[in-house]
Amino acid sequence: MSGEIDPTRSSLVAAVGSAGEEVQLAITMADVLGGEIDFNNDLRIGDSFRVLFERFLREDEYDDYGNVLAAEFNNDGRRIRATRFTPPGGDPGYYDDAGRSLKRMFLRSPLRFEPRVTSRFSRNRMHPILGERRAHLGVDYGAATGTPVISVANGTVVSAGWSGGSGRMIRLRHTGGYETYYLHLSAFARAIRPGARVAQGQLIGRVGSTGLATGPHLDYRLKKNGVFLNPLVEHRKMPPGEPVPAEHLGLFQAERERIFGLLIEVPQIPAVLKVAAGAP
Known part of the structure; x- marks a missing residue:
């Protein structure tokens, strides 16, 4: 075809x-x-x-x-x-x-299709709700509520629950000192709980607007050795x-x-x- x-x-x-x-x-x-x-x-x-x-x-x-x-x-x-x-x-x-x-060790995106980047990684962004400048340590993908969110790499669930302004959030630990965060979810996939192992590309949750959010989107974050990095840049470096x-x-x-x-x-x-x- x-x-x-x-x-x-x-x-x-x-x-x-x-x-x-x-x-x-x-x-x-x-x-x-x-x-x-x-x-x-x-x-x-x-x-x-x-x-x-x-x-x-x-x-x-x-x-x-x-x-x-x-x-x-x-x-x-x-x-x-x-x-x-x-x-x-x-x-x-x-x-x-x-x-x-x-x-690759990491997929290029935690969403498979069609969503767009609505806010990029920044150390000094005007918060759309709080109206003050603060760091935005991830990438926002605009997508409809319920859109599947997948794990970008093999890993282990560190936490899956409510996290203040981040709403429903999943935190995964990967090899090489990496961790990934998935914020504002509407729901978690079945069996996503602390200690559970996940495979690259596995469904872990669904897009939502929980916490401090102006609309449905996924805030995706990447951390290495305790420091948040720009996912769009770091993914290009993956061997x-x-x-x-x-x-x-x-x-x-x-x-x-x-x-x-x-x-x-x-x-x-x-x-x-x-x-x-x-x-x-």
Whole structure:
């Protein structure tokens, strides 16, 4: 399947939907490419993409999606390609053309789609309610009440509860001295409690306007070794995950050429591998 970001389809969800596919495919694509592209803020008019994916059928009707096998996204002048590959004896992952993992320690955003940055990190911002200048130690994303909020990295819940002007707030601890904070939530996801472990991309709560808030939004904060940092800057510095092992690089390159060959062969129709539901 191919698509383009334009004035009438300014989000990945809209572009995928206009091609006749479901929102779940857009969510899966965002999971694959979320370490490289912030789909909330990085998309530009004229961006384009191609994707090869599995579709499960039941009695010749759509039932569900399987894996994204290959994806190419042209974003603001750069091309990002992802190949799904399973090293012998390892777990499946997504890699760029050089065999570098596309998985980052942190996702670019705790919201998958469409919200906008309404207030940036600042040491001296006029507070919209209190009417005084004070530090804003996070990034505000405007989004509708109930929008899913996901963990940007694997971690452990430090706290999940009411926190004064921050309203319902979740605090997560990650490796490397990092902590993340998610403020003004309307609700917590099931099983989010102190001590619980969470996975990258896992639903942890939903956007709200609890505490001191003028409307529904997510205030997302990032701390390292006790100091709050600008998430939009710090996320760009995150190193990639483990590359394809050197001894398997030849296998990866062969799989990359094979899978992108399938994508190139079907440019005018949805690039889909159809699998009957229940098939092995």
